[in-house]
Amino acid sequence: MSVTLNDEPLLNVSGLTKYYGGRIGCQDVVFQLWPGEVLAIVGESGSGKTTLLNCLSTRLPPSTGVIEYRMRDGSMRNLYQLSEAERRFLMRTDWGFVHQHAADGLRMTVSAGANVGERLMAVGDRHYGKIRATAADWLGRVEISEDRIDDDPRSFSGGMRQRLQIARNLVTKPRLVFMDEPTGGLDVSVQARLLDLLRQLVADMGLAVIIVTHDLAVARLLSHRIMVMKDGLVIESGLTDQVLDDPREPYTQLLVSSILQV
Amino acid sequence: MSVETTSNLEQEYNFAYLDEQTKRMIRRAILKAIAIPGYQVPFASREMPMPYGWGTGGVQVTAAILGKADCLKMIDQGSDDTTNAVSLRGFFEKTAGVATTFKTQEASIIQTRHRIPETPLREDQIIVFQVPIPEPLRFLEPRETETRKMHALEDYGLMHVKLYEDIAKNGRIATTYAYPVKVAGRYLMDPSPTPKFDNPKIDRMAALQLYGAGREKRIYAVPPYTGVRSLDFEDHPFEIQSFDKPCGLCGAEGVYLDEVILDDEGGRLFVCSDTDHCEERRAAGHTGPMAADPAASQLSKGSSDAEDTVQ
Numbered sequence: 001m002s003v004t005l006n007d008e009p010l011l012n013v014s015g016l017t018k019y020y021g022g023r024i025g026c027q028d029v030v031f032q033l034w035p036g037e038v039l040a041i042v043g044e045s046g047s048g049k050t051t052l053l054n055c056l057s058t059r060l061p062p063s064t065g066v067i068e069y070r071m072r073d074g075s076m077r078n079l080y081q082l083s084e085a086e087r088r089f090l091m092r093t094d095w096g097f098v099h100q101h102a103a104d105g106l107r108m109t110v111s112a113g114a115n116v117g118e119r120l121m122a123v124g125d126r127h128y129g130k131i132r133a134t135a136a137d138w139l140g141r142v143e144i145s146e147d148r149i150d151d152d153p154r155s156f157s158g159g160m161r162q163r164l165q166i167a168r169n170l171v172t173k174p175r176l177v178f179m180d181e182p183t184g185g186l187d188v189s190v191q192a193r194l195l196d197l198l199r200q201l202v203a204d205m206g207l208a209v210i211i212v213t214h215d216l217a218v219a220r221l222l223s224h225r226i227m228v229m230k231d232g233l234v235i236e237s238g239l240t241d242q243v244l245d246d247p248r249e250p251y252t253q254l255l256v257s258s259i260l261q262v
Numbered sequence: 263m264s265v266e267t268t269s270n271l272e273q274e275y276n277f278a279y280l281d282e283q284t285k286r287m288i289r290r291a292i293l294k295a296i297a298i299p300g301y302q303v304p305f306a307s308r309e310m311p312m313p314y315g316w317g318t319g320g321v322q323v324t325a326a327i328l329g330k331a332d333c334l335k336m337i338d339q340g341s342d343d344t345t346n347a348v349s350l351r352g353f354f355e356k357t358a359g360v361a362t363t364f365k366t367q368e369a370s371i372i373q374t375r376h377r378i379p380e381t382p383l384r385e386d387q388i389i390v391f392q393v394p395i396p397e398p399l400r401f402l403e404p405r406e407t408e409t410r411k412m413h414a415l416e417d418y419g420l421m422h423v424k425l426y427e428d429i430a431k432n433g434r435i436a437t438t439y440a441y442p443v444k445v446a447g448r449y450l451m452d453p454s455p456t457p458k459f460d461n462p463k464i465d466r467m468a469a470l471q472l473y474g475a476g477r478e479k480r481i482y483a484v485p486p487y488t489g490v491r492s493l494d495f496e497d498h499p500f501e502i503q504s505f506d507k508p509c510g511l512c513g514a515e516g517v518y519l520d521e522v523i524l525d526d527e528g529g530r531l532f533v534c535s536d537t538d539h540c541e542e543r544r545a546a547g548h549t550g551p552m553a554a555d556p557a558a559s560q561l562s563k564g565s566s567d568a569e570d571t572v573q
């Protein structure tokens with residue numbers, strides 16, 4: 001997998017630490033993410049992956065550290081110094097967040113069409129016909145039959161819900177999407193199909209993605225780069241193929257050889 | 263309310279039931295509401311000697327603004343003689359001793375549950391609405407912390423999600439009452455529970471509009487001549503209900519009509535929901551296509567009988 005790197009990072013993270021009381025969530029995380037780059041965060045359960053993802057996506061204020069993001073106008077902004085209005089706008093236009101449990105990221109009681117259309121309406125689209133046409137188009141792109149547009153996601157299978165959640169996030173053409181175990185909890189065959197779809201969308205749209213997964217196969221299939229976490233620390237990072245084919249750290253070697261049940 | 267309680271009220275309670283300190287607190291909330299059109303101001307709603315569903319929010323607002331010289335009109339479902347209107351009017355007659363009327367033109371304060379009178383209101387009048395649920399976003403977002411943030415950030419996309427759903431399910435915006443509006447280009451407001459037919463009346467209305475929600479402890483306001491826009495889509499513009507017949511009794515067109523069942527054989531009549539408007543028109547000699555029908559004349563007689571009893 002190749003990626004054309006801009007010379008300016010999209011995300012610049014330094015000294016990121018989150019304590020839960022005395023307990024460490026994640027500690028001293030430093031990295032940069034470039035436009036169009038897919039970064040996987042892997043590690044055992046409890047290693048701090050979700051904590052890190054939530055801090056990065058402004059869902060959980062870190063204890064210390066700085067996260068800067070390059071806005072669409074090119075300016076680099078400290079995420080935790082944005083106003084609430086700016087932050088919300090960012091989250092629903094330039095960013096996406098795909099939850100492991102689709103119910104956390106969807107409105108379960110409104111139709112699939114409205115789920116996809118919500119972001120468009122939030123940023124001011126006021127033409128019903130156009131919103132609906134865009135929603136229909138996106139349902140098609142995530143392989144949901146257009147005749148399900150007026151059904152609510154309660155009647156959808158797990159895989160369909162996850163694809164709907166993805167469509168709902170991508171409709172505003174974001175530049176950065178956060179994903180927390182997006183294939184977790186799905187049957188293996190459903191997972192494979194979803195991964196295929198994700199890989200294709202990410203490539204087509206040139207998305208930057210930060211994906212948390214405990215499944216190294218997912219990381220290998222989707223990501224350019226990988227960060228291995230243990231006890232809240234990033235213990236190894238590098239190009240995905242290099243890290244997975246030739247891990248330096250003993251812990252990573254254990255992970256790769258699947259001796260650790262993650 | 264039993265007769266005994268009301269006679270107690272007369273003796274023991276302050277003018278219009280509430281004590282002066284409570285009224286001052288409510289007036290401060292009202293002033294703030296007027297200063298920020300459409301914004302829901304929290305207030306320390308008091309227990310009133312009637313159940314919440316009876317409009318305790320409206321009653322407290324009316325009590326706070328009422329003066330001895332005021333003339334009060336009470337409307338419920340467009341009518342002055344339904345149980346709710348009769349009781350609340352009785353409440354103020356006994357606790358404040360103010361004059362009351364059925365006539366829109368004579369009233370200085372009009373308290374209403376559903377309708378806005380067909381006769382345009384004037385600058386020297388105030389209309390007080392009894393509101394059950396003040397938060398238009400409530401059904402979409404149950405968390406109060408979140409809806410407050412949405413108002414603060416003018417983040418109202420969710421309201422259009424509801425209208426989108428309406429069109430997707432019904433082919434058109436099927437919301438017919440409590441139809442959401444934006445006040446002075448800023449705050450989203452629920453004019454609940456009036457029919458959307460009345461939404462154009464609250465746009466640039468000459469009279470001050472005050473909305474009181476007792477159980478929810480909120481007051482909001484629309485100052486005179488404030489722009490109020492009903493939400494819609496470019497390709498599904500806001501429309502009011504239209505009726506293909508005139509009022510059966512007075513022949514009025516372009517007014518809100520209620521359907522009345524006349525007999526067991528499916529006989530129906532469409533009549534003005536605003537009974538005062540209908541009576542004024544009939545008094546002025548207007549007649550509708552059904553005015554001569556015996557069942558219909560019974561109906562119109564029924565309401566004027568009630569009027570006689572009250573006055």
Ligand SMILES: Nc1ncnc2c1ncn2[C@@H]1O[C@H](COP(=O)(O)OP(=O)(O)O)[C@@H](O)[C@H]1O
Nearest residue numbers: 020023024025044045046047048049050051052
């Ligand atoms: N809300 C919380 N309160 C206290 N401790 C937490 C909380 N969330 C996570 N932790 C702790 O932080 C550490 C990292 O957890 P988490 O980020 O959920 O790991 P992962 O996603 O890799 O499984 C764990 O020790 C966990 O117990």
Ligand SMILES: [Mg+2]
Nearest residue numbers: 046049050051
């Ligand atoms: Mg996790």
